[in-house]
Amino acid sequence: MIAGISIYEILTLSSILFFIGIYGFFTRDNLITVLMAVELILNASAVNFVLINTYLYPDLLQGAVFSIFIIALAAAETALAIAIIINLYRIIYSVEVKDTEIMKY
Amino acid sequence: MDFSYTILIPLIPLALFVILGLFSKKIPASISGWLGSLGLGTSIALSLYTAYHYFMDGKLEGVYQTFVYKQTWLIFTDKLHIDLGVLIDPISVMMMVVVTTISFMVHLYSRGYMHGDDGYTRFFAYLALFSFSMLGLVLATNLFQMYIFWELVGASSFLLIGYYYTKPSAVAAAKKAFIVTRFADLGFLIGILLISYYTGTFDFKDLTSLDGMLIAGWGASASFMGLSVFTWGLILIYMGGVGKSAMLPFHIWLPDAMEGPTPVSALIHAATMVVAGVYLVARLFPAYYFVEDGFALQVVAYVGAISSLVAALIAVTQTDIKRVLAFSTMSQIGYMMLALGVSKYEGHEGLGYMASMFHLFTHAMFKALLFLGAGSVIHAVHSNYMQDMGGLRKYMPVTHITFLIAALSIAGFPGFAGFFSKDEILVAAFESNKLIYYSSVLVAGLTAFYMFRLYFNIFWGEDRKYKHTPHESPLSMTIPLVFLAFMSIFAGYIPFSQFVTADLMPFEAHLNLPLAAIASSVGIIGIIIAFIFYKKPSDLPERFANAFGFIYKWIYNKLYFDELYIFVTKKILFGVVAFSASWFDKNVVDSSMIGIGNVTVSVSNKIKGMQSGKLQDYAMSFVGGIVVIAMVVFYIWIN
Amino acid sequence: MNLESFxxxxxxIGLLAILLLLIILEIFSNKKQKAAVIPFALILLAINTVLGFLPLESGELFGGMFRTNALLYFFKTTLSLGVLILLLQSADWLKEKVVDENKATEFFILxxxxxxxxxxxxxxxDFLMFYIxxxxTTLPVAALVAYDTYKRISAEGAVKYILSSALASxxxxxxxxxxxxxxxxxxxESMAEILASSNLAILGFIFFFSGLAFKISLAPFHFWTADVYEGAPINVASYLSVISKGAAVVILMILLFTVFKPLMPVWNKIIYIxxxxxxxxxxLFAIxxxxxxxxxxxxxxxxAGFILLGLMSVDQLGTTTIVYFVAVYIFSNLGAFGVVQAVSSASDKENINDYEGLYRTNPKLSLLMMLALFSLAGIPPLAGFFGKFFxxxxxxxQGYYILVFIAVVNATISLYYYLLVVRAMFLRQSDxxxxxxxxxxxxxxxxILAAIGILVAGVYSPLYDYIFSISNTFLN
Amino acid sequence: MDILSLFVIVPILIVLALTFFAKDLKQARLISVVGMGIQFAMSINLIFAYIKERAVNTNIMVFTKDVVWYETFNIHYSIGVDAISVVMIALTAVVLLAGVFISWKIDDLPKEFFISLIALSSGVFGFFISTDLFTMFVFYEIAVIPMYLLIGIWGSGPKENSAMKLTLMLMGASAVLSVGILGIYFNSNADGGPLTFNIFEIAQVNIPVAAQNIFYPLTFIGFAVIGALFPFHTWSPSGHASAPTAVSMLHAGVLMKLGGYGVFRIAMYLLPVGALNWSDFFLVLSAFGVIYGAFAAIMQKDLKYVNAYASVSHLSLVLFALLMFNRTAWTGAIIQSLSHGLLTAMFFALIGMVYGRTHTREIEKLGGIMKILPFIGAIYVITGLAYLGLPGFSGFVAEMTIFVGAFQHPDLFHRILTIVVVSSIVVTSVYILRMVGKIMMGPLSNEEYKDLPKATWFEKTGLILLLIPVIMIGVLPLGLSEMLKESIQPFLERLL
Amino acid sequence: MERIIFYILAAVIILFAVASVTSRKILRAVIYLLFVLIGIAGLYFLVDYNFLAAIQLTVYGGGIIVLFIFAVMLIHHVELVLEKTALKKKLIAGALSASGLAVTLWAISTYPFPETSATAYSSIEVADIGRILLSYEDGGFILPFEVISVLLVAVMIGSIVIAKGRKLVADGSPKTEDGSEKLTENK
Incomplete structure (x- = not known):
């Protein structure tokens, strides 16, 4: 609970963060940077959970615990994604998004 | 009295057909000819016995009774059902005799004429089929039975005309005959549908009964274009008769039908099948006479008169002897038609009816004779054309004499059969319609002229260069000729009015001497002109023809009827309707079905760019999907 | 909570045990023994599958975080059977992995x-368990997509899969x-009681739905599908198309029918579109x-579009039908993928053109392929027909006749491209x-297992009736 | 095992026998002939059994049997026959047996050919015995789909496209049909009571008029496409042209009859109000189809196309008669189905024989075949004459029953349409005679044809098998027509 | 006071987030991301959720960011400059994100959240978290806790399998070559 700050502002912040992540996902040319954008997205959700929990439903800790799991999952996901990206790099020596377009139509 | 045995008369030929048809390969030619003749012999014996039996004892209080034996064959509705059976009354008995007689003669004759032909047995099978169908038609108890056998007759005619099926012209003629008559039969069928819809029956007995629905009730029925639907029905039924009897405008098949073997022409296209139309009208005569004051009957009369005149004119110009005879047939049937058309119903007033039947009878004899004689000639010289013939009287005496008798008979030479029947027709016409009468007299003259033109051309004049000397035909062919010649003379002395009348009551008919005199003199004038023109070769006919110029040409080309028909069928029906139907089907209906498939495939090709292979495009569509769905939902939500 | 309730x-627990056994095996076996891992794992899974046919009570554990009932249990068994068939079909491919790359056990584990x-x-x-x-479900498969580590398209597919799914989740x-x-x-349960229709809830639902739609590959969230399937090893594509999709459909159905029931007027329209x-x-793309x-x-x-038709009927009928169709669909698709796998491992050919004349050389495979495709197309008496018709x-x-009409039109289009494959196999001849x-x-x-499923699951009606009898358990 | 289910089971057994025991062509056709012979004997037996049963049993359907299939949907495997189904079954058995004889010498994949053919037949038989909408629909699709392989593998010409077009159009139609069936199903509880697929239970219910108006056209079109309703008939010419002989026979002879049968038994019987409301529209379409098909047939160059369009014309006549709503026309429609089935099968068989010998089906290239092949020629002419409605053959009985029946319609418009339709008989004779005249008669077109082999005994057997019922119906139609009328009674009661 | 801190943090988060997704220098982008994460941790501190803030800093700052940096260094040299993104793509992406944001914000703004009272609020203790995480009663999180461990193992194995060096086939030529060559043509 942050004095003077309403839940609307919190949600606005997290939404902006979420859509910045989305924007990043759309525009980044490098797979690793795309993955970074995903981190923003996940963090937006985590922030949501925590702050909604504390603002609106403080008697239970569901949101708070949820966010712990989000972080854990984000870590696992990132690790795997990086492994996959590196695997790609070993084959084509590139991690550019534009080099992952041989399958289409 | 029991006439149920008459059912055998058509069934014997049917059995013959089945046996000969199924085992055509197994039965040797020699046997099949005899078998056929024997079968028909039995039939003729039976029918003569029936005739005797009927005309002697068939009267009750001076009226010929009608005997019906029938079996239900197919039930349509509670009221409408097709029965098969036999109906014995004067005209059916008379026709039965005609059919079996001629058929028997033709069978006998064909044994000689078709000798050595590949399809000998097949030929006899067809003949038997035809005899069966014709007898079934004659004995029909109701309209639908008649239609059934009407069609069968058509089919056997098709088979017989197309007997020489490797000859394209024969095939074409067979097709033409079938299709033209079938078109006419369409009218017949629709007529039956109309009549049966309003009367609820097919039965001749009900249809011709004077207090039946048809005759008593026509006034109450709906009308179409100013005529009662019953009249329309009768006219449409008559259309069938017009087709089968080769009246205008459906006559075009008859000359071509001469492509068939000559005995066939004698049997079908001269004596029996072609008079089916006459028989049909006679069968329904009370209906024609009473419905709407005989309007339909007048149509019959005029069609008959016009056909008779036109056919006679065309016959004058033709050079193919069988075609001359064909047009002659048409002309004579026109006579019968007009006789029916001018007839009234009761007693002596019904003279036309009697005359028509009488003429039908005599005509069958002499026309069959003419054809068989022509066949004999053709058999001898292997040509159909007058210019290939001449002076044959020396080689073929029997044929010559019998042919002469027939020609005199048809020309109405006093004393011969044709004279009597034709006279009655003229009297009937005179009494009712002067215009038709004059035209009939003219036709009588023309008839005499073209018959003797034929006669002189064949048997007199110079010898032609024959490939081998013509000789008289074998006995099997000449015996029928002699028999028919006999009939052509003496058939006229049968007191027909005692037997066959419109109201089934016998009356006394007398020769009307003035009219007979006029008719016979016109006939004799015709003969004389023919004698002058054709007895010796001369250029008279040619000059004459030239004098008439294009009229001659017009008539020679049969008034361009064939061309007209070809135009209508080939150009309009095939060229426009059928062609556009198949074009439409291929290019519009089918293409649109295929088009649906093609459009799907091309859409599929157009949208393939959506799957660009770019990760971020996918993401955009993912988020785009969310945003769009959200917007749409909220848009709906807000409203 | 006592031990029995476990x-x-x-x-x-069975699967977990198998996982542990495999890990142990992987650690303590030498290279030669590793070949035995394939039958070993298969037998274990088979046992687990067979055990799944034993009846089970319904109930909840861990304060409602885990719930099970006859329907879910049945569905799990079906999935297990599907995976078993899939593994059988990939055993051959795996042997190669054992020999060349020593990666078979990991495959099973993943x-x-x-x-x-x-x-x-x-x-x-709850949503946490759901999310985890x-x-x-997703992450191990992402690793599997890239399993052929030397193949560019595999790597590419894996990248697309992991990133897209990260976005989706x-x-x-x-x-x-x-x-x-x-x-x-x-x-x-609590959410189902509280949830009321509001803009925010709807938006939340849409975001949530997109994540599952991604797994089920519904348009417009489907784009990853083709690329990933193409890049992945065949059995992994097969897994993606049957198991993970089927499970996602079922959980979507459960959530829609229970939690999101208050939002039904909204999601009905969304699903419709x-x-x-x-x-x-x-x-259109498949053509x-x-x-x-x-x-x-x-x-x-x-x-997947067809499956969702069942969601339009928010009752026992819809539930039963969806579960039934997914089961049938698993068999059909495994049949098709199995043949592709067999042909691919024998000849390394994966294109339709390559299948020309296949019937004349390999009639049984072609026949199975045809059955599978016809089942997918919905031709009786194969199982797919019944599934689709239901x-x-x-x-x-619910009166969605227009929707059904559109669906049947699509079924006809789909028949077209299925027939293209049949055409190649049966009609064409090739040198x-x-x-x-x-x-x-x-x-x-x-x-054979897939074929039996295709042939029997439809005509044998007790299957459906059984699902029907158990499917009321979670709606009430 | 009951007498009807055997009709489905025997083909399946034959298929299995073929699959496992047939090693070569000889064995394959032996098994098929024996199997189809049994089937044929069963169908003859069924006719007599039916007559016997009918004498003591006044239910709409006899030999009924009902087994619950899908309890949830109230789907039953329920079977039963009335006269209409009995004659259709007999027709199927005859055509199939003849088809097997005609395909005696199939050389490419013979086993598979017979398997597909017989699998198809089990669908057809099942369709005719079902009294449950769903079961019927299942069998319907089973009957349609083997067509793709039959045409695609053993066909000729542009077989792949034809097969695809045929399959897609028919399956598309059946897709539409499934919507109609569902519509009927979900309105089958209009008067309370459970939802049901059973035809006779639905017939007790008054389905709301609005629903009838929507689902009738769907159901009608769904079935009528296979009955060659204009403009959905285009699968038929190309399909027939490409199909192998036996398949054309079976398809035109039997499969297309499913359309009329379905229209009658399902669409019209279950949705009577819809049927009446839509009748004018479909009537005009079918009447147009009659004339249109006939005219289109005139211009065709390929023998099979002629026959295909002739089928369009003749089957539109069936639909036309069905839409006339009276007993006579309906009887006629069924007899027409039978008659057309037999005759068109004969035509296709004959065309197949000519094609098999001369390797062409182009009318222009053929001529004078009768001289060389007298048996085939004679049968060809007979078939042609029968086809154009000559008395003494089944076609006449059928057409006349239809025409007389249709003309009894009290409405003037219907009678006028009838007259229009009647005139098709002339056009029919034109194209039939043109075809017969050109290819059978006339001079021999090609010297090479001189040594064409004569008809073999199995070809003759096949033809004669088909010819016998044609003549039997043509000569003695009363029993058949009365038997059918009795079975039409329930339809009459429901529709009028 | 807290309000101002919040705004500062919000500004930091948003600015660095934007920087992180637009910076063309990849390593810088990673660092910007780190700042964002730290900012978020700050938020957690603000609401007295110190435990999570700590996790955020250790797992993200200590784990994930390092992973990113390693990855970047493994793949490229540090100073790698990315290509400039096409303007059109940027515009579309921007428009799409903006409209999504607009919809989201609109939905949030129309939702009547209840007024929160400061009294109900208490800081989240680590002990509570621990108790809940390991409780199997109602509201306990033991099950996800266990399952996520399976997930981590699986992901670990998966990562290892993929990252494991390729075996070379007997003749010594890596399969890669013909494998990728052949498949590149396969469009």
Whole structure:
């Protein structure tokens, strides 16, 4: 609970963060940077959970615990994604998004 | 009295057909000819016995009774059902005799004429089929039975005309005959549908009964274009008769039908099948006479008169002897038609009816004779054309004499059969319609002229260069000729009015001497002109023809009827309707079905760019999907 | 909570045990012994599958985080059977992996852990378990997609898969957070009571839905499907198309019918549009495909559209039909993928053109392929027909006749491209036809199981009636 | 095992026998002939059994049997026959047996050919015995789909496209049909009571008029496409042209009859109000189809196309008669189905024989075949004459029953349409005679044809098998027509 | 006071987030991301959720960011400059994100959240978290806790399998070459 700050502002912040992540996902040319954008997205959700929990439903800790799991999952996901990206790099020596377009139509 | 045995008369030929048809390969030619003749012999014996039996004892209080034996064959509705059976009354008995007689003669004759032909047995099978169908038609108890056998007759005619099926012209003629008559039969069928819809029956007995629905009730029925639907029905039924009897405008098949073997022409296209139309009208005569004051009957009369005149004119110009005879047939049937058309119903007033039947009878004899004689000639010289013939009287005496008798008979030479029947027709016409009468007299003259033109051309004049000397035909062919010649003379002395009348009551008919005199003199004038023109070769006919110029040409080309028909069928029906139907089907209906498939495939090709292979495009569509769905939902939500 | 109540988790515990055994085996076996891992794992899974046919009570564990009932249990067994068939079909391919790359055990571990993920996902009683189950389903498969580490398209497919799914699960997570904001709970049951229709809840639902739609590959969230299927090894594509999709459909159904029931007027419309879009997109793209994996990918997209028809009927009928269709669909698709796998491992050919004249060289395979495709197309008396017809019935029962009409039009389009493959196999003759080959034992077993499923699941009506009898358990 | 289910089971057994025991062509056709012979004997037996049963049993359907299939949907495997189905079954058995004889010498994949053919037949038989909508629909699709393989593998010409077009159009139609069936199903509880697929239970219900108006056209079109309703008939010419002989026979002879049968038994019987409301529209379409098909047939160059369009014309006549709503026309429609089935099968068989010998089907290239092949020629002419409605053959009985019946319609418009339709008989004779005249008669077109092999005994057997019922119906139609009328009674009661 | 801190943090988060997704220098982008994460941790501190803030800093700052940096360094040299993104793509992406944001914000703004009272609020203790995480009663999180461990194992194995060096086939030529060559043509 942050004095003077309403839940609307919190949600606005997290939404902006979420859509910045989305924007990043759309525009980044490098797979690793795309993955970074995903981190923003996940963090937006985590922030949501925590702050909604504390603002609106403080008697239970569901949101708070949820966010712990989000972080854990984000870590696992990132690790795997990086492994996959590196695997790609070993084959084509590139991690550019534009080099992952041989399958289409 | 029991006439149920008459059912055998058509069934014997049917059995013959089945046996000969199924085992055509197994039965040797020699046997099949005899078998056929024997079968028909039995039939003729039976029918003569029936005739005797009927005309002697068939009267009750001076009226010929009608005997019906029938079996239900197919039930349509509670009221409408097709029965098969036999109906014995004067005209059916008379026709039965005609059919079996001629058929028997033709069978006998064909044994000689078709000798050595590949399809000998097949030929006899067809003949038997035809005899069966014709007898079934004659004995029909109701309209639908008649239609059934009407069609069968058509089919056997098709088979017989197309007997020489490797000859394209024969095939074409067979097709033409079938299709033209079938078109006419369409009218017949629709007529039956109309009549049966309003009367609820097919039965001749009900249809011709004077207090039946048809005759008593026509006034109450709906009308179409100013005529009662019953009249329309009768006219449409008559259309069938017009087709089968080769009246205008459906006559075009008859000359071509001469492509068939000559005995066939004698049997079908001269004596029996072609008079089916006459028989049909006679069968329904009370209906024609009473419905709407005989309007339909007048149509019959005029069609008959016009056909008779036109056919006679065309016959004058033709050079193919069988075609001359064909047009002659048409002309004579026109006579019968007009006789029916001018007839009234009761007693002596019904003279036309009697005359028509009488003429039908005599005509069958002499026309069959003419054809068989022509066949004999053709058999001898292997040509159909007058210019290939001449002076044959020396080689073929029997044929010559019998042919002469027939020609005199048809020309109405006093004393011969044709004279009597034709006279009655003229009297009937005179009494009712002067215009038709004059035209009939003219036709009588023309008839005499073209018959003797034929006669002189064949048997007199110079010898032609024959490939081998013509000789008289074998006995099997000449015996029928002699028999028919006999009939052509003496058939006229049968007191027909005692037997066959419109109201089934016998009356006394007398020769009307003035009219007979006029008719016979016109006939004799015709003969004389023919004698002058054709007895010796001369250029008279040619000059004459030239004098008439294009009229001659017009008539020679049969008034361009064939061309007209070809135009209508080939150009309009095939060229426009059928062609556009198949074009439409291929290019519009089918293409649109295929088009649906093609459009799907091309859409599929157009949208393939959506799957660009770019990760971020996918993401955009993912988020785009969310945003769009959200917007749409909220848009709906807000409203 | 006592020890016996853990029996409710029997299938999960069984899978977990298999996982542990495999890990132990992997650690303590030498290279030669590793060849034995294939039959070993197969037998274990088979035992687990067979055990699944034993009856089970319904109930909840862990304060409602895990719930199970006869329907879910049945569905888990079906999935297990599907995976078993799939593994049988890939045994041959795996042997190569053992010999060359020493990666067979990992394959089993990954695929079984993913299966475990689907179990937890559909048994989830709250959004957290659901989310973890979803991730557990997804992530090991991402590794499997890249399993042929030397193949460029595999790597590419894996990248697309992991990043797209990260985005999708991120979106779903954001949606869950919004839903949490409106209701204050992550438990399904409580949320079902509290959830009321509001803009935020709807938006949350849409975000959430997109995450599952991604897994089911519904348009417009489907784009990854074709590329990933094409890139992935065949059995992984097969897994994606049947197991993970089927599980996602079922959990979507459960959530829609229970948690999101208050939002039904909204999601009904959304599903309506999505069904139409999905079917058309799937079919229109499938028409042009040459590569069979890609072809089956689009076909499975179209099939997903059909499956959703069952959602239109929010009752027992819809539930039963969806579960039934998914089961049938698993068999059909495994049949098709199995043949592709068999042919591919024998000849390395995956294009439709390559299949020309296949019937004359390999009649049995072609026949099975035809059966599988006809089943997918919905031709009686194969199982797919019944599944599809019942889906139509479910949708029509709520009066969605127009939707059913669009669906049947699409079924006809789909028949077209299925027939293209049949045409290649049966109608065409080719000099370069794939020569005759005899599939190994496991492969044949896998194919036969799929064939039996295709042939029997439809005509044998007790299956459906059984599902019907158990499917009321979670609606009430 | 009951007498009807055997009709489905025997083909399946034959298929299995073929699959496992047939090693070569000889064995394959032996098994098929024996199997189809049994089937044929069963169908003859069924006719007599039916007559016997009918004498003591006044239910709409006899030999009924009902087994619950899908309890949830109230789907039953329920079977039963009335006279209409009995004659259709007999027709199927005859055509199939003849088809097997005609396909005696199939050389490419013979086993598979017979398997597909017989699998198809089990669908057809099942369709005719079903009294449950769903079961019927299942069998319907089973009957349609083997067509793709049959045409695609053993066909000729542009077989792949034809097969695809045919399959897609028919399956598309059946897709539409499934919507109609669902519509009927979900309105089958209009008067309370459970939802049901059973035809006779639905017939007790008054389905709301609005629903009837929507689902009638769907159901009608769904069935009528296979009955060659204009403009959905285009699958038929190309399909027939490409199909192998036996398949054309079976398809035109039997499969297309499913359309009329379905229209009658399902669409019209279950949705009577819809049927009446839509009748004018479909009536005009079918009447147009009659004339249109006939005219289109005139211009065709390929023998099979002629026959295909002739089928369009003749089957539109069936639909036309069905839409006339009276007993006579309906009887006629069924007899027409039978008659057309037999005759068109004969035509296709004959065309197949000519094609098999001369390797052409182009009318222009053929001529004078009768001289060389007298048996085939004679049968060809007979078939032609029968086809154009000559008395003494089944076609006449059928057409006349239809025409007389249709003309009894009290409405003037219907009678006028009838007259229009009647005139098709002339056009029919034109194209039939043109075809017969050109290819059978006339001079021999090609010297090479001189040594064409004569008809073999199995070809003769096949033809004669088909010819016998044609003549039997043509000569003694009363029993058949009365038997059918009795079975039409329930339809009459429901529709009028 | 807290309000100002919040705004500062919000500004930091948003600015660095934007920087992180637009920076063309990849390593800088990673660092910007780190700042964002730290900012978020700050938020957690603000609401007295110190435990999570700590996790955020250790797992993200200590784990994930390092992973990113390693990855970047493994793949490229540090100073790698990314290509400039096409303007059109940027515009579309921007428009799409903006409209999504607009919809989201609109939905949030129309939702009547209840007024929160400061009294109900208490800081989240680590002990509570621990108790809940390991409780199997109602509201306990033991099950996800266990399952996520399976997930982590699976992901670990998966990562290892993929990252494991390729075996070379007997003749010594890596399969990669023909494998990728052949498949590149396969469009």
């Amino acid at each position: 029996l409710l988790m029997r299938s999960e 695929i079984i852990s993913s299966l475990l993920g689907t179990y937890f996902m559909i048994s989830a009683g 189950g979803l991730e557990l 991120g979106a779903a997570l954001f949606g869950i957070s919004l839903l949490y904001a409106t209701t204050g709970t992550i438990y399904f 999505v069904i139409i879009a999905t079917m058309f997109i799937g079919n 042009r495909q040459q590569n069979l994996k890609r072809f089956l990918a689009y076909s499975s997209i179209a099939q 889906l139509y019935t479910a949708a029509a029962s 370069q036809a794939i020569p005759y080959f005899k599939s190994p034992f496991y492969m044949r077993l896998g194919l």
